[in-house]
Amino acid sequence: MSVLKAEQLSKAYNDTFALRNLNLSVEKGEIFCLLGQNGAGKTTTINLILGFLAPTSGRALINGIEVRQNDVATKKHVAYIPEVVQLYGNLSGVENLDFFSRIAGYRYPTEALHEFLDKAGLQREASARRLSTYSKGMRQKVGIAIALAKKADLILMDEPTSGLDPKATDEFTTICKGLIGEGKAIFMATHDIFNAVNMATRIGIMKQGELVHTITNSGITANELQTLYLETI
């Protein structure tokens, strides 16, 4: 069964389609990177998958469960990492992780919390510091640790590498590859062609609400993808 499935998923505002007839499956062990210009429909897609928006027609399923009809059940399988991960600034990394794990219904001993943060790439000495001192990349790592702690099968990300420096981006790529190695599925909206080539198993290009290309990433170069992207949009 696919971790994520979209069937004829559409969203219209008045007569304008922000997303039209999206058909897509994402499996365990996949990183699907969705490219597209500003306004192409990437965030709308993520919001429909999360159940934040009601589709005009079609449906999104997570682990075979329809999102809109089973909001609570599907949320258990999903973690969302927005462009800027919102956490409590006056709590430490490990305290934030503990707090959000409990909200998701999990209580972990401190060492287990540290192991999630280790796996997400956060340095041990940083995990006791207040979140307000964290960089964007460090916040993102706490977001990934929360996804791990809540045992999400699907991790949705919106523009995860925007504003990250090259080293942090490289680290992020390694962490994502580790996650899919453990059977997670990742779906991300991005403008980062280079990074999509580096990490994706498949790449989609969206134009005016339609997924016009889906490419299996088996050796496409960043230059080739950029050319295809520019010809498409």
Ligand SMILES: Nc1ncnc2c1ncn2[C@@H]1O[C@H](COP(=O)(O)OP(=O)(O)OP(=O)(O)O)[C@@H](O)[C@H]1O
């Ligand atoms: N609440 C809304 N009411 C009307 N139109 C909307 C609404 N939300 C989004 N849209 C429109 O839907 C289209 C898709 O927007 P969306 O935010 O999904 O694009 P995007 O690909 O995520 O863009 P970006 O890269 O800038 O984040 C755009 O034309 C946008 O103006």
